[in-house]
Amino acid sequence: MDDLPLNESEFVRRLEEANQERFDDPDWSFNDPQQRAILHDEGPLHVTAGPGSGKTEVLVSRTLKLLLVDSVPPGSILLTTFTEKAAQSLEERIVDRLDAIGFGDAVDANEIRVGTLHSLCNDIMQEYRYQDYANVELLDEDGQQLFMYRHCDFVDYISGSDLNGQWDTVPEAIDARDEDWRFFEELHGWQVHDQHGPNKWQATEITSKLFNRVSQYRASTNRLRRHKDRPWRACAEGLEKYRETLREQQRCDFARLLERFIEFIDTEAGQRFIHGESGRERPALQHVLVDEYQDTNPLQQELYFQVLEEMNRPNITVVGDDDQALYRFRGGTVECLIQFPKRLRERFGTFVESVQLRTNYRSTKDIISWCNRYIDNHPAMQVDGARAPGKQPMEVGRDGTENIESVRAILEGNSDAEPAAIAAELVDRMHDTGYIDDYSQVAYLFKSTKETDRWAGQFVTALRERGIPVHNPRNKAFLDQPEVEFALGAIIRALDPELDALQKRGIQGRVTGQIQDWYDGFDEYVDQHDATALDRYVDQIGTELRATEDESLGLNLLDLFYRILSFDPFLTWVESDDAPARGRRLGQLSKLFDAFASVSGRSTLTASSWANSVSTKFLADFYYLFCGYLHATDFDEPQDPHDQLPSGFVQVMTVHQAKGLEFPVVFTSDLDSEPWTFGGTYWIEEELAPYADISPLGGEDERSVRDEIRRFYVAYSRAQEDLLLLDQADTPTQLTLGYDDGTALTTDWFDGSRRINTPDDFLDHTTGSVGELHDVDLKRRYSITGDVLAYRRCKRQYGYYTDLDFAPNHVTQLFFGRVVHETLDRAHRHYAGELDGSTEGTMPTDDDIERYFREVAEALKTRNIYPMSEDAEQTALQYIQRFNRREGDRLYPRVIDTERRLQSNREEFVLEGVVDVLVGDDDGREIWDYKAGRRPDSGHELTDYSAQLKTYAELYRYARGSYPDRGVIYFLGEETRTDAMFELTFDDDTVQDSLADFERTVQQIQTDREAGNWFDITPADAPSEGTCAECDIRWSCPARPEYSLED
Incomplete structure (x- = not known):
């Protein structure tokens, strides 16, 4: 391997050769503006990047240049983007390119801070133990x-x-x-x-x-x-x-999170983040790179600027496209990108280099010409300040598309049903003739994907009538799904069997009609699905209510929900692989119950003393707070984050969903659209402008028109091969068609071969195909505790909680472990002098430990995470105090870091883990893991714990090049130090054997996930009785029939 750093020409040569192989194109190279952006030296860089211009590749390559040419430590780079999926994609691309050019083992890219701004702020404040953010729950x-x-x-x-x-x-x-x-x-x-x-x-x-x-x-x-x-x-x-x-x-919450981070910057903890900690192997922050800057708001901008003020130089790279700014309704202000050079010069007095990426490698010449004409010629976009200064039209980056007509229209009839039928038949024929390889190569883009006649309803119906599968997760129909309605009806019928509390509590408002519908619908669903066993169980709850006045029923809301799910048809819906969407919806409903419990409390349900129901105080909360929220909110369908564009389905999306994506064939509708001014977005800007850090351009109507133009520009520019405008005859407007040399375009532009009246009008003028479907799947992340050991313990439980995303109910199990780990972390920080009132090098006393313990415990209780009993809480305190007295003076001076997050990129997945304590001195390095209880008698459990530490040892080796010298598992529940400490050493053979076991388990997980095979377990597969006794889903477990609630 060649030594680092590389010179710029060698770096570019290697990267281009890697991409030539990756794209199977011997002529692939960076264009001049891309090279300028990638090779930019220090100081601020402002990149405007049009659609299909290789923005992400440039951002990845610029990061690599910092690592391999400028020798910037990975931990000195902060890289933010708009979504978690985009962040993971950037991270994986960086790792992939490092491997491709031969430096995968030389640079640990996992130390780059990559994520959304909100996730990074949350993680950084927790990592640096910012006291004002300790034990805070992010909503x-x-x-x-x-x-x-x-x-x-x-x-x-x-x-x-x-x-x-x-x-x-x-x-x-x-x-x-x-x-x-x-x-x-x-x-x-x-x-x-x-x-x-x-x-x-x-x-x-x-x-x-x-x-x-x-x-x-x-x-x-x-x-x-x-x-x-x-x-x-x-x-x-x-x-x-x-x-x-x-x-x-x-x-x-998210907005206040950024305010808290700005406060954090000026604190001692914030200064350690920016200026580094050599003793903890944390380098200073040197470069900030921001993707999708066009949707930045002034609060985010101020955060970036305050970080830059603390750095040695304002090294920031911002990348975005003002023509694709879509999120004003969420606070985004496109002026942050347009005026970035001016604002940064005024703040820092330094030159800002600007680069425009204007070569579109995505679309055909015809589509690019349509998009250029649309955005360049519209009078609303020609106003000074509406676009980035000096912006040039996009250029064509693909060869061989000069004579292809790619922009066409289906404009028929006086209702959506007619163009919808033609489009659906065309999609069907495209698939039958091989023009498309998979339905997912087609996208329908709308302003709203609600399946009503006003929006996407007729178009989706036409596709389904032809048997074409449709993926439409943002149709806002979550609450209309039978499994959700039935579950809510069952819950209400169990809690308030005759709606007695609804009447006696005087519940009023529109929500009462919704509650009545769910209540009445229960009987209809019971009859429809022959759910007699469930009906009997719900009646049994009512009987218990009448017999236990003012007494506990021994279960909480989530307990009741999981018991209801143990009956058919819910059990079949969740555990059948025919319709996994049903299970995911019920998983989402469990998360909503959990969010309600987090705010209202997780108290055990008790019978009312004056109504035939559970506590009317609880029900008032449940009806107004929980049911009211459901009634007031349009919920999206749950999505698999690893399969957001499932193959085999036509993608029905809002334009906002489609941002950053591309599709061979795009249908875009709502061509009679008018700007949305209701909702207050533009009014708030006007009202707050004199008091805020915003300078909106033009009046409310002007801004709304420009935002609608940007939305259509994004829609049009998603298309790679074919852009089809889809609507009724004569509906397109000047707003949606744009202008040409100052004259408003009309639908006459489509006369001739560009107008499609039948599928043959399209197919007769096309040859070949759009090419094969290329799936790009992000790697899944696996940890030894949260995945491998959890799966080995019980794959059925793992499937519910991890794959279907159900919310675990037994939070009392969390309390003991959380309070031990978080209190001990404060003990370490006390010794380091990082807590108010502590002096570096001073041991915490029993009183200090008790104070930290009470702070942590109260924070957990505030979030409705309670101990099993007062005795259990006191026991936890005693364990921690004993550990502090016994180990503190030996351990604390040697601590390098606590809660150290590590990860390693494997070929098919990302391995990750959190080391409780990283210890080091002249005698070597150690990793410690705390266990809150006693040392297990079972050799099997100790084997699992050993595997955990060996996994952490591999992660440490990946980051540092060698294994730690020793591992310690410390059982705080043991009376003697000898019994408490379980020590092991690491060598390549035993660690790799353990890792091979890990990878085999991951393969089993992935095989079961693909087959939906989580639920077929036998009594021989059952975990320990203790595990089963606390399991939320034990009521329907085939391995434990003794828990069944059925008669």
Whole structure:
């Protein structure tokens, strides 16, 4: 292997040779703008990259250049992109290219920080043990909505309810503010009542949007508190209260996460992140690379700029395309990309190099010409500031497409049914004639994929009527699926058998109609599926309620859900491989129950003392908070993150879904589309501009028109071979067709061979095919504990929790392990002097340990993770204090790092793990793993623990080149040090044998996943009785028939 670093010419030569082999093209090379971007030296770089211009390849190659030419340590590079899938794709491409040019073993690319900005901020603050972020739960979208409904005072203000506490900006009397909700009518959905205003869930949605925009636009709440209009003053105070509530409840949402990270930058922990820690083998941050910068918001921009201010030089590369900015409705401001050179010069006083990637290697000449004409000639896009300065039209990068007509139209009839039928027949014929190899090479793109007549309904129906499979995960039909309706009906029937609590609690509003529908639907589904055993079980719950007044039923909501799933038809739906989507939907429903429990509490269900139901207090929460959220929200279907574009299905997508993708054949519809100005996106920009870090260009109508043009530009530019405009006759508008030399295009442009009235009009003018389907699957990630040992313990349980994504219920099992690991981590940080009030080199006392323990325990309880008992909690504290006294003075001075994440790229998967403690001194390196309980008697369990440490040893070797000298498994429950410590050494033979076992298990997992073979287990396969006794799905397990609930 040649020595590093490489010179630039050698680097480019090697990379081009690797890509020539990869693309099977001996003439493949980087074009000049690509080379300029890749080889850029230091300082800021601004790259505008049009569709199909090789943006990702350039970003990967620039990262490789930093590693191999500039000798930048991998851990000194921060690389952010828009989605987790895109982040993993970047990571795998970097590893692939390093291997291809012969440096896979010389550079550990796994140390590059790659991810979405939110995931990186969360991980970094946890990794550096930022005290203000310790034990914080990051809320997803569902969690944020549920938390806001329960805990946000401004929601009550908007919905006209009583307010908690003292407000500076709002009068106490409701009648003095009962019309304030009208001020925000631009944000009201169509369901908000004209006289009574928003209900609490509608108020939650309004509040979420307002708070997110105030944060994302960096609007000053201090200045907003002086706004002339009281509702904005209340919004500012409400956001400040909400931030305080999040901190008190140890929660954080995505917008506030970035605010917390900006605070983190100025702290001692943040400085360690940016400037490095040589003692912990963490290099300083040197380069930031940002993908999809066109959808950045001012809060994200400020975060990047503050990081740059702390670095030695503002080394940032931003890549994006202002013409493909789609996310204004989520706070994105395209001006962040358009004005990047100006803003960075003003902030840092330095030159910004700009490069435009304008050669499109994706599409035919005809498609590129259509896209260029559409975006370049539209008057709305010719306004100064609407596009990046000096932007040039895209050029054709493919040979042999000069004389091909690729842009055509199906414009027929006066209803969607007619063009839908022609398009479906054409797709059918394309497949039959071999023009397409697989249905997934065809995409239908819409503004909304709801299967209604207004949107995608007629087009999807026409495809299905021809037997063409359709993949449409964002049809917002999750709650309409029979398995979801039936499950909710069963839950309600069990909790409130006669809807007695619904009446006595006075539950009101539209949600009552939905609850009644689910309740009534239960009987219909029982009859339809002959579910008599389930019906009897639900009746049995009702009998128990009547017999156990004010007493516990001995189960919580998720317990009840899993028991219901043990009966048919649910059991068949989950465990049949004919329709895995049903199991995934029920898995998603379990996650929603879990999110509800996280906010409302995981208390055991008790019988009511005054209604024939469970506790009416619980049911009020369940009806208003949980059922209300379901009723108010359009849920997408769950997707397999590793198979988001399944082969064999026509892809029906929104344009936003299709961003970053390409398809041989694209149908795009909604050609009569008008810009969407409802929802308040543009109104909020206007209102907040004087108080925020935004400078929107033009009025609301102008901005909405430009956003719609960008949406169609993205839709048109997804096509590789064929772009077909699809709609009724005479529906296309100037907005959707664009202009040509100042004149609005009409549908006359398609007269002749470009107009398709029958499939033959297309097929008679095409030859050959679009080529074979090329699947690009991302590698799955496997860990020894979360995957291999979990699968070996019980593959059925593994299938439920990991493949179908069900939420585990028994969180009491989590408490003991979490409290031990997190308290000991604080003990290590105490000794390192990284906690407030601690001095470096000072041992924590028993009192210190108890204080840290209580902080961790209370944080876990805040998130509804409780110990099994007070005795169990006290036992955990005693274990930790004993460990601290016995091992602290020997161990803590030698600790290099704790909770060290490691990973290794294998040929078919990514191996990952977290080492509890990495120890080192002159005598060598050790890896330690804590076990919260006692040393097992079973040799089998010790073998598994040994395999765990050997896996970590392999990960360490992958990162550092050699195995650690020793491994220690420490059982905190043991009285003596001799019994507590299980030690092992590592050699190549034993580690590789263990790794071979690991890989064989991974192969078994992948085989079972492909076959859907999780559930066929026998009594001989059953894990230990203790494992089964705590298993959520034991009620229907063929290996443990004694748990069956059926008569």
